[in-house]
Amino acid sequence: MNSDYNAKKPQTTKNKSFYQSVRHALVGLVTGFKEELNLQRDLMMAALAIILGLICRLHYIDWLFLILAIFIVLLAEFWNTVVEHFVDLLVEHQFNPTAKKIKDISAASVLLSAVLALVIGAVVFGHAVLTYL
Numbered sequence: 001m002n003s004d005y006n007a008k009k010p011q012t013t014k015n016k017s018f019y020q021s022v023r024h025a026l027v028g029l030v031t032g033f034k035e036e037l038n039l040q041r042d043l044m045m046a047a048l049a050i051i052l053g054l055i056c057r058l059h060y061i062d063w064l065f066l067i068l069a070i071f072i073v074l075l076a077e078f079w080n081t082v083v084e085h086f087v088d089l090l091v092e093h094q095f096n097p098t099a100k101k102i103k104d105i106s107a108a109s110v111l112l113s114a115v116l117a118l119v120i121g122a123v124v125f126g127h128a129v130l131t132y133l
């Protein structure tokens with residue numbers, strides 16, 4: 001899938017079909033998980049939470065909150081990656097105070113999503129443990 005970035009005739013026009021749009025989105029998904037350590041770490045944490053959820057036999061409402069938290073963290077991380085690449089494209093790794101501000105604020109959105117996931121995890125698994133006792 002990565003070969004898309006080195007294709008002989010690179011596409012710079014709009015996607016012409018739904019299939020093409022989905023294929024490029026999947027290339028982005030694979031590239032993100034392949035190249036971003038933070039996304040790999042998030043995926044591992046998500047897998048851990050899902051395994052723990054299966055062990056605790058969570059209620060379906062708890063599953064909804066857990067899956068929502070996982071997707072919010074992944075979305076924030078994907079967008080943070082987009083922002084980082086976009087800023088690097090613009091300033092070409094030269095120090096720039098506005099670039100710093102943009103990247104730091106973007107990283108703050110990931111931090112906020114992680115705090116939300118921690119709170120949701122604590123409530124969901126805390127409730128499961130209390131019910132078991």
Ligand SMILES: Nc1ncnc2c1ncn2[C@@H]1O[C@H](COP(=O)(O)OP(=O)(O)OP(=O)(O)O)[C@@H](O)[C@H]1O
Nearest residue numbers: 038080084091093094095096097099100103104107
């Ligand atoms: N061009 C730049 N100008 C000024 N500061 C920068 C620039 N590039 C990066 N920084 C600073 O370095 C930090 C880390 O940079 P960057 O976000 O590219 O790396 P990262 O390790 O991928 O970050 P993260 O851990 O959030 O994924 C930024 O939050 C910002 O404070």
